[in-house]
Amino acid sequence: SQKIEQNSEALNIQEGKTATLTCNYTNYSPAYLQWYRQDPGRGPVFLLLIRENEKEKRKERLKVTFDTTLKQSLFHITASQPADSATYLCALDGLGGGYNKLIFGAGTRLAVHP
Amino acid sequence: NAGVTQTPKFQVLKTGQSMTLQCAQDMNHEYMSWYRQDPGMGLRLIHYSVGAGITDQGEVPNGYNVSRSTTEDFPLRLLSAAPSQTSVYFCASSHGQTLNTEAFFGQGTRLTVV
Numbered sequence: 001s002q003k004i005e006q007n008s009e010a011l012n013i014q015e016g017k018t019a020t021l022t023c024n025y026t027n028y029s030p031a032y033l034q035w036y037r038q039d040p041g042r043g044p045v046f047l048l049l050i051r052e053n054e055k056e057k058r059k060e061r062l063k064v065t066f067d068t069t070l071k072q073s074l075f076h077i078t079a080s081q082p083a084d085s086a087t088y089l090c091a092l093d094g095l096g097g098g099y100n101k102l103i104f105g106a107g108t109r110l111a112v113h114p
Numbered sequence: 115n116a117g118v119t120q121t122p123k124f125q126v127l128k129t130g131q132s133m134t135l136q137c138a139q140d141m142n143h144e145y146m147s148w149y150r151q152d153p154g155m156g157l158r159l160i161h162y163s164v165g166a167g168i169t170d171q172g173e174v175p176n177g178y179n180v181s182r183s184t185t186e187d188f189p190l191r192l193l194s195a196a197p198s199q200t201s202v203y204f205c206a207s208s209h210g211q212t213l214n215t216e217a218f219f220g221q222g223t224r225l226t227v228v
Contacts, residue, residue: 004156008154032215034215034216034217036217041221041222042221042222043118043204043206043219043220043221043222044157044204044217044219045219046216046217046218049215049216089156089157091156091157091217093215095159095172095173099145099162099164099210100145100147100208100215100217101147101159101162101172102147102149102157102159102206102217103156103159103173104149104156104157104158105156106154106155106156107156
């Protein structure tokens, strides 16, 4: 069956450390994968998109990798801050046909402690 | 520029009642979608539209209807609400260009069916 898995347990890290979140998928062949941030009571906010022919993408303190052989994406936040505390969602175009029809993982909650 | 606006923010319905969740975007985006988010699960695609007059089903379309008469608006209709439709609903829009598939989400509508 098709599924997207993210660490279901919360990730607790100390301020200043690097947070690494994992997204694994099975039985999909996505053209791209996206990462979103979601704060309680709010809608997801787009962070980064990485295409199948890209190995790595960076934006400020964020870095995403995409390994289509392992069917895995890693999301890194370097020099983490308490303001980075949120739930992070990975999403891919799993339904085919384009049109940004996204399939989401359940998300990983990140807590950055001072 | 308000982005994606959803109304209402909260709603309580009785089983069997009908209602329409409103979604409007002011970014002239071609693609619009409706997702539902349930605890412990990823966002799931209900219906989507690739332009005015064109709609199609997503992963979980049963019990919901949509229409798209204008580029800006994409309402979601529940014809006969059921407790299983208790969820948080998000509307999203994205530009219809392959290279720019970031999705913009509204703030969500929290629906409770009793």
